Amino acid sequence: MIEGLIAPILSAASRAIASAVKHANDGNIDRANLVVKKFVAATAADLEKDEQDALNALGDRFVR
Amino acid sequence: MLQIRIALAVVVCGCNASYGTVASHAVDSAIVANNGTVDMLRSIQEKAVEHRKALLLRIARTAESKTSGERKIGSASARYAAVFDAFRSAEAVQNALADSLVVAQASIEAGKAPSMGRVFSLYSQLQKAYGSIMTMMMDIK
Numbered sequence: 001m002i003e004g005l006i007a008p009i010l011s012a013a014s015r016a017i018a019s020a021v022k023h024a025n026d027g028n029i030d031r032a033n034l035v036v037k038k039f040v041a042a043t044a045a046d047l048e049k050d051e052q053d054a055l056n057a058l059g060d061r062f063v064r
Numbered sequence: 065m066l067q068i069r070i071a072l073a074v075v076v077c078g079c080n081a082s083y084g085t086v087a088s089h090a091v092d093s094a095i096v097a098n099n100g101t102v103d104m105l106r107s108i109q110e111k112a113v114e115h116r117k118a119l120l121l122r123i124a125r126t127a128e129s130k131t132s133g134e135r136k137i138g139s140a141s142a143r144y145a146a147v148f149d150a151f152r153s154a155e156a157v158q159n160a161l162a163d164s165l166v167v168a169q170a171s172i173e174a175g176k177a178p179s180m181g182r183v184f185s186l187y188s189q190l191q192k193a194y195g196s197i198m199t200m201m202m203d204i205k
Contacts, residue, residue, distance in 0.1 A: 017100030024092040027085070036095055036165045037102040041155040042109060042148055047116070047141075054120035054137050062130040 087178055091168045094183050098161055101190060105158070105197075109151055112201060116144045147200045154193035161186035 023029060119140050127133025164186055168178035 017097060017104075020096045020100060021093045024096045025089050027089055029092050029096070031088075031092060034092060034095055034169075035099075036162045036169070037099040038162045039102045039105045039155050039158045041151040042113060044148075047113070047144075047148060050113070050117040050120055051137065051141050053117075054124040055134065057121060057124035058127060058130060058133040058137065061124065061127075062133075 087180075088172045090180055091165070091172050091178050091183075094180070094187065095165050095169070097187065098158070098165055098190075101187075101194060102158060105151070105154060105194065108197065108201065112144070112147055112151075115204075116140070143204060147197065147204065150193065150197045150200055154190065154197060157186060157189045157193050161190055 120137055123136045123140060124133055127136060161183065164179075164183045168180065168183055171178040
């Protein structure tokens with residue numbers, strides 16, 4: 001299931017990156033606007049809420 | 065991923081302009097490749113978060129008992145924990161790469177030769193981290 005979700009992203013993104021790198025390599029790039037991006041990984045706190053929501057939903061189903 | 069590696073190889077080997085132009089194009093291209101990889105990591109992380117959330121809620125909706133549901137939710141969370149640990153490892157490598165790219169960019173602007181060895185080494189590490197995340201996510205059912 002995950003594979004089905006990711007494959008289209010990978011395919012399109014790989015093509016886009018290769019094209020953009022070629023564009024940059026050809027010198028066709030606006031260097032003034034070329035900002036280095038950073039990746040921010042999800043923290044444990046980011047994920048905790050989803051787990052708590054699921055536990056709450058479970059608790060609601062089995063409430064006496 | 066093969067396309068990215070090919071594009072980077074073109075950056076390193078295929079240019080025939082002056083050295084300064086080649087170096088600046090190499091830095092530009094490495095930044096573009098980095099930014100594309102960051103976008104991919106973000107997209108895949110978003111999918112992982114969505115998929116995990118949907119799985120946890122599905123367990124909550126279908127569990128036969130509260131105890132069984134709690135156990136399954138804990139187990140599913142644990143399976144995903146390794147994936148998100150891998151995202152955090154990728155973040156550390158990517159931050160180092162981003163810093164190296166900023167230094168390389170500054171070198172170009174100062175008319176100096178950028179140190180591309182570290183940039184490509186870190187990019188290679190980032191690709192490995194990314195590949196590891198992909199493998200882990202493919203294994204999650």
